[in-house]
Amino acid sequence: MFEKPLTPSDVGKLNRLVIPKQHAEKYFPLGGGDSGEKGLLLSFEDESGKSWRFRYSYWNSSQSYVLTKGWSRFVKEKRLDAGDVVSFERRKLNGDRFYIRWRRRPVPVQDSGAVQEIPGPPMSAWTRVFYSAHPYPPHPHGPPPLLYQPDSLHHASIPTGTKYSLSRILEFWKNKIEMRNK
Amino acid sequence: MFEKPLTPSDVGKLNRLVIPKQHAEKYFPLGGGDSGEKGLLLSFEDESGKSWRFRYSYWNSSQSYVLTKGWSRFVKEKRLDAGDVVSFERRKLNGDRFYIRWRRRPVPVQDSGAVQEIPGPPMSAWTRVFYSAHPYPPHPHGPPPLLYQPDSLHHASIPTGTKYSLSRILEFWKNKIEMRNK
DNA sequence: ATTAGCACCTGACAC
DNA sequence: TGTGTCAGGTGCTAA
Structure with a gap:
C-alpha cells in the first residue's frame, strides 16, 4: 500500500505515527460520523507473524491521521529510529490481512559535523x-x-x-x- | 483519614489530584456499577468553613482515583504548591462531614554540612x-x-x-x- | 483565544 | 524477576 520514512516525532515521545493524509484516506478510510468518533482498531502482522494492534484515528486539531495506542510498543520492540521506513501492506492471498514491515534507513545519515564534543574528562x-x-x-x-x-x-x-x-x-x-x- | 504531599502535577495544569489507591478505596469507595460510572461529588469543608465540591472518579486507563472538577479552584485559592500537604478528615462530631486541610511543605531538614565527594552546589x-x-x-x-x-x-x-x-x-x-x- | 474538564495513555519505578 | 501504582502526559470539547 504505502511506506513512510519515520520522522523523529514518529519514533519519539509523542507515541504516535502520522499517516500521510492521502494514504490514510485511501487505505484506511474512517467512515465519517460512525467510526470517525473513536477511531478504529487496526491489526497488522509483522515479519515474524506477531500481531500488532494500533488505534487509528483522526486528530481534528492537527487534521491528521494517526496511529496511537500500541505504536510506541512497536517502535521499541523494533528499535525504530528516525529515517527508518515502515511499510503497510495488504495481502489478499490468505484472508485479506494487513501487514506491517520495516527496514533500516536507506543510507546512514551523513555526518554534518554537528556533533559537539563537550571538553573535559568528566x-x-x-x-x-x-x-x-x-x-x-x-x-x-x-x-x-x-x-x-x-x-x-x-x-x-x-x-x-x-x-x-x-x-x-x-x-x-x-x-x-x-x-x-x- | 489521610494526607498527601502534593506533586507538581497535583498543583499543575492537569487540574486533578491523584488519590493514592489505598486511601481512595478505603475512605471514598466507589460503589461498583452505580456511582462507579460517573464518579461522585464529594463535599469538604475548609478551615474557614467554606464548602468545596470536587468531582471524584476513577480513571480506567491509569487505574487511579482522582479529584477533578473543582480541584484547580482549590489549588488556586489556597495557592498550593508542590510539596504542600493536603489532608482529608472525617469528623463525626457534628454531622459526619468531610474536611479538607492543607499546610505548607514541611520545613526542610537542616544541612548537615557534610562535604560532597565532588564540589558542587548543596x-x-x-x-x-x-x-x-x-x-x-x-x-x-x-x-x-x-x-x-x-x-x-x-x-x-x-x-x-x-x-x-x-x-x-x-x-x-x-x-x-x-x-x-x- | 484561553482554559477547565474529561477520558484516555504510558513509562518509570518501587516492591 | 514481574506487576501495580501513579506522576506526568495527550487530544478533544465546552464554556
Whole structure:
C-alpha cells in the first residue's frame, strides 16, 4: 500500500505515527460520523507473524491521521529510529490481512559535523551517558539541536539502575545549558 | 483519614489530584456499577468553613482515583504548591462531614554540612529547582532564572548521599531546556 | 483565544 | 524477576 520514512516525532515521545493524509484516506478510510468518533482498531502482522494492534484515528486539531495506542510498543520492540521506513501492506492471498514491515534507513545519515564534543574528562563520560540514554533527539525544527544521537551510541548500555551524584549532574547541565544559551 | 504531599502535577495544569489507591478505596469507595460510572461529588469543608465540591472518579486507563472538577479552584485559592500537604478528615462530631486541610511543605531538614565527594552546589539546589520549576510556567518577564539560585540555598532537604536515577534527571532537564527554548 | 474538564495513555519505578 | 501504582502526559470539547 504505502511506506513512510519515520520522522523523529514518529519514533519519539509523542507515541504516535502520522499517516500521510492521502494514504490514510485511501487505505484506511474512517467512515465519517460512525467510526470517525473513536477511531478504529487496526491489526497488522509483522515479519515474524506477531500481531500488532494500533488505534487509528483522526486528530481534528492537527487534521491528521494517526496511529496511537500500541505504536510506541512497536517502535521499541523494533528499535525504530528516525529515517527508518515502515511499510503497510495488504495481502489478499490468505484472508485479506494487513501487514506491517520495516527496514533500516536507506543510507546512514551523513555526518554534518554537528556533533559537539563537550571538553573535559568528566564530561566525556557524561556525554556518553547522555547520548546513550536519551531516547529522543530534540525536535528537528527551530534551534539547533542540543543533543545528537550518533548511530554508534544507540545501544551503548548503561545499567538502568545507575545513579549519579547531584553535583556532577548539576555541573554538567549547567555547562550544557550555558553553551546552549550563548 | 489521610494526607498527601502534593506533586507538581497535583498543583499543575492537569487540574486533578491523584488519590493514592489505598486511601481512595478505603475512605471514598466507589460503589461498583452505580456511582462507579460517573464518579461522585464529594463535599469538604475548609478551615474557614467554606464548602468545596470536587468531582471524584476513577480513571480506567491509569487505574487511579482522582479529584477533578473543582480541584484547580482549590489549588488556586489556597495557592498550593508542590510539596504542600493536603489532608482529608472525617469528623463525626457534628454531622459526619468531610474536611479538607492543607499546610505548607514541611520545613526542610537542616544541612548537615557534610562535604560532597565532588564540589558542587548543596542538595537543596536540586529540590528547589525541581519543585519550583513545575507548577505554572514561571516566566513573568525578563529572562527566566538560570538553573538554580545558589544564594537561596540554606537548607538541604535531601540526605547528602542522595542520588537520582538517570531517567528522572533526564526528564527534569529536558523540561528545563524546553522551557528555556520556548 | 484561553482554559477547565474529561477520558484516555504510558513509562518509570518501587516492591 | 514481574506487576501495580501513579506522576506526568495527550487530544478533544465546552464554556
